[in-house]
Amino acid sequence: MDYLIGLLNSILHNQQAAEWAFVSLMGAAVFCMGLAGIFLVSNIFSPVRSRLQTVVGSESTDDAKKTGALVVLMGKVAPYVLPKKEGERGRISERLMHAGFRGDTALTTFYALKTLLIFGLPMVVLLALKWVSALTSAETLQAVAAAVLVGVVAPNYVLGKLIKRRKRLLYNGFPDALDLLVVCTEAGFGLKPAIQRVADEISVGHPELAQEFALVNAEMRAGVDRSEALHNLSDRTGLEEIAGLVTLLSQSLRFGTSIADSLRIYSEEFRDKRMQKAEEEAGKISTKLIFPLVFCMFPAFFVVAIGPAVVGLLDHFQVY
Incomplete structure (x- = not known):
């Protein structure tokens, strides 16, 4: 070499x-x-x-x-x-x-x-x-x-x-879709009608996530098992939040528990998680502001605050 x-x-x-x-x-x-x-x-x-x-x-x-x-x-x-x-x-x-x-x-x-x-x-x-x-x-x-x-x-x-762009778009639309899914299941909708209704409602604001939900519903209508269709949704999106939702729904379908109750609990946990993430990002702001303050604002502040005094001293001692 x-x-x-x-x-x-x-x-x-x-x-x-x-x-x-x-x-x-x-x-x-x-x-x-x-x-x-x-x-x-x-x-x-x-x-x-x-x-x-x-x-x-x-x-x-x-x-x-x-x-x-x-x-x-x-x-x-x-x-x-x-x-x-x-x-x-x-x-x-x-x-x-x-x-x-x-x-x-x-x-x-x-x-x-x-x-x-x-x-x-x-x-x-x-x-x-x-x-x-x-x-x-x-x-x-x-x-x-x-x-x-x-x-x-x-x-x-x-x-x-x-x-990254597509995951960000899916993540931005996930809270609205989750809330709508909770409302639909509590109103008496089954899983397939609820997913289809959510896909129709969010098709304007979040078309990427609506397309994924519509594809899940199409797979279910084509005869694919519901758990497999939901796992396919998790594989296509790659989002941790959607993977958690899919795991929750799969367990509810497997053990026969109420989907509405499970979705309500997951929605509350997701809101808490979003709040914790927002607080974490807010706590990082003070650290991130150090570099703009040191390199951008402090020099201008010192020029305005100390500049006239320095000019006066130089004029007094006739340096120039």
Whole structure:
């Protein structure tokens, strides 16, 4: 490892060696991309594949028309861009589901975009830096490496932001949905009608949570067990509060206790939890205000309060 680091430093400090390294890397990248493109095109447009589609007949044609050309293309590209490890695919699929992407091609599309960014951003950087003559080959190589790093990190970063945004929207709508669910169950509604009524009522203010509740009700109508449908809701949202509600409802359905009483108790506990969280955030305000006070308000205050006295002293002693 030390030998490789020393070799890399010597290459970066040697202008001619850096140029040869840059040309070699670019040649290898172009060669690999050419091979990958030829391999993909030969598999996608293979005559054997075309004959099989002809033999299968109208069923595959109808499916292609329904799903669209993009979905078919993603299905053909999937074996080449998806990771081989099942655990990695499951983890990314779960993150995509928490972000709201539950389509069949969501995982393939994510990795296809990631692959496109990894190979496309360096090409864009090279084309952009071609017109900048002041840069050396070493600096260009560093810019290309930075572009590759951005292509690797950016999709995961954007996905994390989308997950946080969707969880925040679901969390903001959960108290209203919980109160409505308590009112509906105490009014005599069953679990399925209560969930459907809550989904209809909050569809305007909180469409994301309403969609999740409507999906739970649709699964129940389709014959899915109520406990399984509720656990699917917990898996799709990834919120701790909804997971607690699902556990409570599952236990109530299992042991035959009153759903209305259980929901009322959980609603009171949730309000207490929200109040404790608000008090915790309020207690952190004094600590968070230290840095704005020290770096923004105190300098201005000292300039206004002590500035005239300092100017008077300097004038009195004729420093300037």
